[in-house]
Amino acid sequence: MRLLVVGRLSGQLASAVKMAMAHGAKVHHVERGDQATEQLRRGQGADLLMVDYRIDIAALIAANEAERIHVPVVACGVDAGPDDAAATIRAGAKEFIPLPPEADLIAAVLSAVADDDRPLISADPSMKAVIGLADQVARSEASILITGESGVGKEVMARYLHQNSRRADKPFISVNCAAIPDNLLESELFGHEKGAFTGAVARRVGKFEEADGGTLLLDEISEMDVRLQAKLLRALQERVIDRVGGTTPVKVDIRIIATSNRDLARAVSEGSFREDLLYRLNVVNLRLPSLRERPGDIPALADFFVRKYAAANGVPVRPVSADARRALTAHRWNGNVRELENAMHRAVLLAQGPEIDVDAIRLPDGQPLTGATYDAGPASRAAQTADAVTRAYVGQTVAQMEKTLILDTLGHCLGNRTHAANILGISIRTLRNKLNEYADEGTPIPAPQSGISAAVG
Structure with missing residues (x-):
C-alpha cells in the first residue's frame, strides 16, 4: 500500500x-x-x-x-x-x-x-484449476482478461497476478471504467496538459503513466465508450499515450489486466466493443467460477471473513456451527464472494453464544438464511454432496480430464487455437489432432468467435 x-x-x-x-x-x-x-x-x-x-x-x-x-x-x-x-x-x-x-x-x-487485506483463498478444485492457470501466466507479459459474475473476486485475482509477476515491486493501479463518466475517463487514463479544458489548471499525469513499470487494471472494461476504445487500442499496441491537449507522445511500460462481467464476444457482435481490442486484451482468459460453482470455497471464505471482522470489531472469534456451514453451502449467493463477506460481517456482530449459528446469518433485508434457500434434511445434504463431487470430476479417467481441460481452455480463449495451445503448453499441431479426435467422437468443438482467431490461425 x-x-x-x-x-x-x-x-x-x-x-x-x-x-x-x-x-x-x-x-x-x-x-x-x-x-x-x-x-x-x-x-x-x-x-x-x-x-x-x-x-x-x-x-x-x-x-x-x-x-x-x-x-x-x-x-x-x-x-x-x-x-x-x-x-x-x-x-x-x-x-x-x-x-x-x-x-x-x-x-x-x-x-x-x-482494503488491501483481500488474499486469494480457495479450497475448491474448480477454483484451484483457475489459480493454477494464473500461476502459469503470472510472470509473462501477456495481457489477461478476467471474466466472471459481479463479486467473484476479479480484482483479487488481478492483484494476485501482479504480486506473482516480474513487476511485483512496481505500482499496481486500478481504474474502474464503469465508475467514471465517459467525458472524464480519457483524462483519468491518459492525463491532460494545462489548459486542455476548463478546470485543467496544471498538467495531470494519468493512470497509464502512474502505472509505468507496473500493472494497470482496467476494471469492467466493457463499460468503456467505443470512441475511447480506439485510443486505448493504440496505447496497447504502440506502448505510447497522448495526454489530452498534448502534442508529444509519452512512452509507457505497463502490463494490462482487464476485467468484465459481460460477454465481450456478444458485445463485439452488438457493436459496443471493438473486436481488435478484445483480441489485444484476451491473450489469456481467466474465467472465475461463481460461488455456486465452487461450494468448497464457501466454508474457507466464511472462516476468513469471521476472523477478519472479529478483529476489526474487537469481538471474540467464534467458530461457524455445522448447521450454519450447511446453510452457507446451500445458499445460491447471487452476489458471490461480496455477498458472503457482508453476510459474515453481519453474523460476527449478531452471533450469541459460543458459535456462529444459522440464526446469526442474515440476508441483506434482515431475513434469516434459513427458508427457501436452505433445507437441512438428508435429501438436501445428499444433493449438495453429489453436486460438489460432480464438480470435482471425481471418477473421471485421465483421458477424460485431459479432454475437459482442452475444451474448457479453448472455450476460455473464444475458440482461438493458438492461444489455447500456448496456455496448455502443447503444440498447435497436437491441439488440432486432439480436437479432430474429439470431433470424430461426436463432441462439439468451440468455434472461433467473431473472427477473432482468423488472423492467427
Missing part, C-alpha cells in the same frame, strides 16, 4: 510512519497540503493520505477533487481533543488516529481504509 504523509515529521508522527512501514506500506512525505496535491497530480500516487490535523483537510480534499483525484484521508495528531478529532471527520477524513500511535490501531486503519 502507498501512504503519503502530510505534515511535519515530529517524533510521534515519525513513529506512526515506522509502524505503517512495518505493516508493508510504502511511504512518501510532504509538509503542506498543496505539495500533496502537486505530488498526486504528477503521478506519485497514493492509496491513503495520513494528514496532520492542523492542516486544512477540507481544502486539501477539495483541491484533490478539483483535479479528479480521490484518495481517502486519515487525520492524526498529538494532543488533539475530541472537538479537533470531530472537526477532521466533518472536513472529510475517514478516521482520526491519536498520537502517540498504537501499532494495532495503525494496522486496523490501514486495512480498513485501504
